[in-house]
Amino acid sequence: MVDFNAIHNRDCIAGMNELEAGSVDLAFADPPFNIGYKYDVYDDKREAEHYLDWSKQWIAGVHRALKPTGTFWLAIGDEFAAELKLISQQIGFHCRSWVIWYYTFGVNCKKKFSRSHVHLFHLVKNAKQFTFNLKDRAVRVPSARQLVYNDGRADPDGRLPDDTWILRPQDVPFGFRETDDTWYIPRVNGTFKERAGFHGCQMPEQLLGRIIRSSSNSDELVLDPFSGSGTTLAVAKKLGRRWIGFDLSADYVARGTARLASVQVGEPLSGAPEPLVSAPSTPAQAPQKKARKSRAANPTPSLPFTADRVGAEKEADGGSARARGAGRPRKRPR
Numbered sequence: 001m002v003d004f005n006a007i008h009n010r011d012c013i014a015g016m017n018e019l020e021a022g023s024v025d026l027a028f029a030d031p032p033f034n035i036g037y038k039y040d041v042y043d044d045k046r047e048a049e050h051y052l053d054w055s056k057q058w059i060a061g062v063h064r065a066l067k068p069t070g071t072f073w074l075a076i077g078d079e080f081a082a083e084l085k086l087i088s089q090q091i092g093f094h095c096r097s098w099v100i101w102y103y104t105f106g107v108n109c110k111k112k113f114s115r116s117h118v119h120l121f122h123l124v125k126n127a128k129q130f131t132f133n134l135k136d137r138a139v140r141v142p143s144a145r146q147l148v149y150n151d152g153r154a155d156p157d158g159r160l161p162d163d164t165w166i167l168r169p170q171d172v173p174f175g176f177r178e179t180d181d182t183w184y185i186p187r188v189n190g191t192f193k194e195r196a197g198f199h200g201c202q203m204p205e206q207l208l209g210r211i212i213r214s215s216s217n218s219d220e221l222v223l224d225p226f227s228g229s230g231t232t233l234a235v236a237k238k239l240g241r242r243w244i245g246f247d248l249s250a251d252y253v254a255r256g257t258a259r260l261a262s263v264q265v266g267e268p269l270s271g272a273p274e275p276l277v278s279a280p281s282t283p284a285q286a287p288q289k290k291a292r293k294s295r296a297a298n299p300t301p302s303l304p305f306t307a308d309r310v311g312a313e314k315e316a317d318g319g320s321a322r323a324r325g326a327g328r329p330r331k332r333p334r
């Protein structure tokens with residue numbers, strides 16, 4: 001039997017198969033995207049057939065572990081989104097929503113449109129019976145009736161978010177109007193206070209907050225087969241859920257475990273919870289020589305780029321390789 005409230009350093013398929021069948025309420029998976037990102041242990045550059053066969057196995061493991069009323073959220077990139085959705089449905093999941101998480105600070109491509117999104121599939125085992133906390137005020141957003149029209153008919157509790165989850169307007173000043181009622185979540189950039197600093201694929205806590213609040217209740221069990229920096233589990237703990245995670249990397253597990261030990265039940269999530277309130281700005285720093293040169297050529301303000309998963313796409317595109325340091329990504333397979 002596998003302990004709860006722990007991250008286990010082992011293969012998730014073997015680990016999930018040791019969980020009691022039908023014991024998990026919510027699973028969130030952010031698997032390797034098979035784009036050549038350099039993890040410390042896992043090889044993220046496999047033959048497509050091999051990757052898809054492996055994906056079938058771990059998705060079947062999630063299906064087995066979930067309760068009959070359980071929910072599965074799957075985060076995946078463009079390369080295999082269609083295939084993994086189909087596999088999930090063939091295994092028995094029903095897709096409730098195909099959410100797009102839109103972010104900035106993404107890939108600066110030269111030969112194609114720049115990547116700025118991740119797919120989030122909201123899947124359930126039973127199409128009629130599943131947890132969806134649509135009344136939870138922390139899940140809801142202000143409506144246009146409230147924000148724009150001052151309409152007396154507005155529900156004071158706001159509305160459910162749309163299925164496109166977007167960065168905050170202050171980060172994309174020309175992309176959004178302040179009157180839009182879309183939900184804004186920044187990707188965890190290298191300079192953000194929230195960044196744990198040891199994993200290039202760290203998800204934002206606010207994104208997991210919406211998923212865990214809407215799809216599970218207090219004391220229920222949340223599973224992350226690919227825990228990485230431990231974001232899902234840290235948010236599950238803060239929100240008073242039980243949690244369990246797996247990761248192949250002993251280093252990620254040790255650091256993720258330390259992160260989990262440092263957070264408390266009831267603690268606020270990192271990042272700005274309120275769409276119209278800005279997160280604190282990054283303090284001004286003395287510009288480095290290269291940054292000064294590039295700023296002179298292009299006066300648009302930008303934050304320093306760190307090696308993360310999106311960098312793997314940049315190199316395949318032939319775009320300028322700004323990623324540097326540990327975790328430098330390799331080329332994405334064609």
Ligand SMILES: C[S@@+](CC[C@H](N)C(=O)[O-])C[C@H]1O[C@@H](n2cnc3c(N)ncnc32)[C@H](O)[C@@H]1O
Pocket residue numbers: 010011012013030031032033039040041042199201202203204225226227228229230231232246247248249252
């Ligand atoms: C995209 S990252 C997850 C990032 C995570 N969502 C976060 O917020 O930090 C994928 C993780 O899966 C792990 N991994 C790859 N294959 C695995 C397997 N078979 N079992 C368990 N973990 C695995 C990798 O070591 C990596 O940390």
